[in-house]
Amino acid sequence: MSPLTRPLIADDVEIVRRILSHIDAGTTDEGEAWREPVENYLDPRRFVDEMRVLRSLPSVFIPSAAIPNSGDHVERACFGTPLFAVRGSDGRARVFRNGCRHRGMALVEGSGCSRALVCRYHGWTYRLDGSLSHVPHADAFPDLNTSTRGLVEVISREVDGLIVIGALDRDCADEAMAGLSDGSLWRDKLLPAKRLVEQNSVVLQINWKVLIEQFLEGYHIRSTHRETFFPLQYDDLNIVETFGSNSRITFPYRNIERLRDRPESAWTTKERMTFVYQLFPNVMIATFPDQVIVVVVDPIDVDHSMFTSYTVATPEVADAALSPAITAPTLLQQGALEDNEMSMGVQRGLRSGANAFVEFGRHESAIGHFHANLDRHLARLTEISG
Known part of the structure; x- marks a missing residue:
């Protein structure tokens, strides 16, 4: 198969083959080792540059299941910018900057469902498509053109269970959304999970990159998860695949060995492994037998991050x-x-x-892939800035 037609990620049968081969050989996928300077986690100036990079890139905003019905809306501060998503009466999901066009009041707080978006401060009212529909005492605003004072929309598209937004920084070149436009890589895992079961947000005293790293290797399973995941999963056995700036890490369950006596035509990854998709820069999709968890990490400062998880499931499981x-x-x-x-x-x-750098081994190569891509974008930012 030529490189032009080779799939970006392996199919289920190939994944099972590779895992069983690793089990037999006592091995795991290996890649390049990586050393990340400790200062890169602690330097406020570096953090400012990282935020500029994040605001110049497309990213996943929320899972579609968070706003399944017309009028459903939910807010999120994305890379320091308050935004919200709303499902219109036409079924389309839109993302807007979360500020009333009168005095800037945040229009949406938390999540909810409504037939219109009404500012609690003075009652300015917007349709679900963002257009301004009502201004109390409109005669007091002689220069107001309601057709141009609708909510400010952020470029977005819905991609197989995810709502993806474009670059937030208007001063940066418009980035192509190609890296997050092909939902075929996660479609069969995420799309059936149409029901939001739970959403949680918490501020953690952890740098955003450290939070990303914890999802990207299985080298810690025995030590960290001795009573939880280790009885079910293998320690330090992963399949690592990359597609563009993104990656997929496979964590097999011990019950995968039951497939040895079955024909390959009957092999399935369902209930045999967890897939973690790291969608650059700050989102992880983790699949489990009865649910999928979408994790969004929003940097706050060098020492703090907002950690938001959306648990979604099929209607049958959710019910x-x-x-x-x-x-x-x-x-x-x-x-x-x-x-x-x-x-x-x-x-x-x-x-x-204690350390000048953090040492990532060859079994933690997905972390190196993440940092290499962040460095690449930082270098491009430096070139643009002159």
Whole structure:
């Protein structure tokens, strides 16, 4: 197969083959090692440049399941910019800057559903497509042109279960959204999960890059998740694939060995592994047997990040009130707490002066891929700035 026609990621059968081969050989996927200077996590000037990069790139805003119906809306501060998404009466999802065109009041707080968007301050009212429909005492604004004072829309598109936005920084060149425009890579995993089950946001005292890193390797499974994931998964056994600036890391479950006695035509990855898609720069999609978790990491400063998770599921699972995947104090929740505890420890340790750089081995190559792409965008920013 030529490079021009080769799939960007492996199909289920090939993934199972590679995993079983690694199990037999006691190996894992290996890539390039990487050393990341500690100062890159702590320098406020570097952080400012990173934010400029993030604001110049397309990114995933929210999963489509967060606004399934007409009038559904939800806010999120994206790279320091307050935005919200709303589902119109035409079924289209739109993203707007979260500011009333009168005095700038944030129009949407949290999430909800309404037939119109009404500012709580003075009652200016907008249709779901963002157009301005009503101004109380409009005669007091003789120069107001309602046709041009609608909400300010951000370029966006819906891609197989995700709402993707374009660059936020108007001063930067418009970035092509090609890297996030092909949903075929996650379509079969995410698209059936049409129901939002849970949404949580928390500010963590962790640099945004440290949070990203915790999703991108299985080298820590035995040490960090001894009582949670390790009984179910293999330690330090991953398949690592990259597509553009993005990556997919496969975490196999021990029950995959049951496939050895079945014909390849009957092989399936369902309930045999977790896929983590790292969609550059700041979003992870993690698949599990009964649900999918979309994680968004929003940098706040060098020491703090907003960590937002959206748990989505198929309607059948979401409607099953007693489903252990939904109602139990889940293994996933405990595993996430363990990961965040380790990352908070890393954040403290970065300021200890013990290290000039962080050492990522060949089994952690997806992390190096992430940092290499961030460095590439930072270098481009420097070139543009002169």
